[in-house]
Amino acid sequence: MENVIEHLPKDCVLPLLRGRIADLSAVEAALSKRLSRAPAGVLNVSPHRGGFQYFRATAKTGRKGEYIPEEKMSLAAAIAQRDYDAKILAEIQRLRWVLEKCVEKYNVSIAENLYAQLHPARRSLVTPLVYPDEDFVERWSAVKYAGRDFDADGPVLMTARGERVRSKSEIIIADALFRRGIPYRYEYPHELLAGAARGVEDSHAAGDHVGGARAGRRGGGGVLAGRRGAGGRGDLRARGCKRVVVYPDFTCLNVRTHQEFVWEHFGMIDVPEYCQNMASKMDMYLQNGFCMGKNFVMTTETHDRPLNSMMVEKMLEQLV
Numbered sequence: 001m002e003n004v005i006e007h008l009p010k011d012c013v014l015p016l017l018r019g020r021i022a023d024l025s026a027v028e029a030a031l032s033k034r035l036s037r038a039p040a041g042v043l044n045v046s047p048h049r050g051g052f053q054y055f056r057a058t059a060k061t062g063r064k065g066e067y068i069p070e071e072k073m074s075l076a077a078a079i080a081q082r083d084y085d086a087k088i089l090a091e092i093q094r095l096r097w098v099l100e101k102c103v104e105k106y107n108v109s110i111a112e113n114l115y116a117q118l119h120p121a122r123r124s125l126v127t128p129l130v131y132p133d134e135d136f137v138e139r140w141s142a143v144k145y146a147g148r149d150f151d152a153d154g155p156v157l158m159t160a161r162g163e164r165v166r167s168k169s170e171i172i173i174a175d176a177l178f179r180r181g182i183p184y185r186y187e188y189p190h191e192l193l194a195g196a197a198r199g200v201e202d203s204h205a206a207g208d209h210v211g212g213a214r215a216g217r218r219g220g221g222g223v224l225a226g227r228r229g230a231g232g233r234g235d236l237r238a239r240g241c242k243r244v245v246v247y248p249d250f251t252c253l254n255v256r257t258h259q260e261f262v263w264e265h266f267g268m269i270d271v272p273e274y275c276q277n278m279a280s281k282m283d284m285y286l287q288n289g290f291c292m293g294k295n296f297v298m299t300t301e302t303h304d305r306p307l308n309s310m311m312v313e314k315m316l317e318q319l320v
Helices: 013-036 070-105 110-116 133-141 168-179 197-201 203-213 233-238 272-287 309-319
Strands: 042-048 051-057 184-186 190-194 242-246 250-254 259-266 296-300
Touching: 013 070, 042 070, 051 070, 168 184, 168 250, 168 259, 168 309, 190 272, 259 272, 296 309
Parallel strands: 259 296
Antiparallel strands: 042 051, 184 250, 190 242, 250 259
16 A cells, blocks of 8 residues: 555644744733724714814714814724734634644644554554654664765765765765764765756766865765655656656755755856856755755855854754
């Protein structure tokens, strides 16, 4: 049976609902404060010579009210705003109540809990619709693959996780992911459809050649495969585009949502040839359905502006 739910964002409803409740609560507080300072009285409107006249009715003025002259039109506007605020406040309070009840009843973990509650003998026979986080991460991390080979005379740079990478900047990114418990695969191969096949095929050779001239700096070599939008792939096939295997620097897993995203580091954007290759890659990402900030992120550096580790940390805070 196809694992349908596993291929959907695992926990996207509750965060959205809670965020909306927080927004509504903030607006509710602001409206309540403004209503507490609003003027009293009832605003009456009467047609007059193709326009309107405004009257403020209070206990002292009687039903029709006291005429509001042009120079005091701000009073009429304040009363009208108060009436609108009171109505919209009631609707906001009603909507907030509905969403709070929804959050109270909504059980996002029901599929995971049912699987976890199975007897081990049954659990070994069942393919769950969605795996608990721990099981999902274990299965995702256990995938075997062959990455790119290293040059025999290349620098030996190791991450905190004990794997070899190609640059000091990649150590910064890898160690930041490792510290935060974000699973990742280094240079995991993905098959894509490329509209500009020459730019893709030449990307590794051009990047590695220039990278050798500047030790510790290199650019990325690929993009995300797996769970991504279908944007453009049907059109690419129709145009007879070529399939290519590419190797992103990092394919990462958001444990909360069970969604993958790719992290590419472009380490020599001050080199014109390198920038041309980078532009070709970005075009390919877009054609294959990747969206910046959603399932694809990137960092950059130049010779004079190396990768900032604080920026990497801030990006991770926003991503996961």
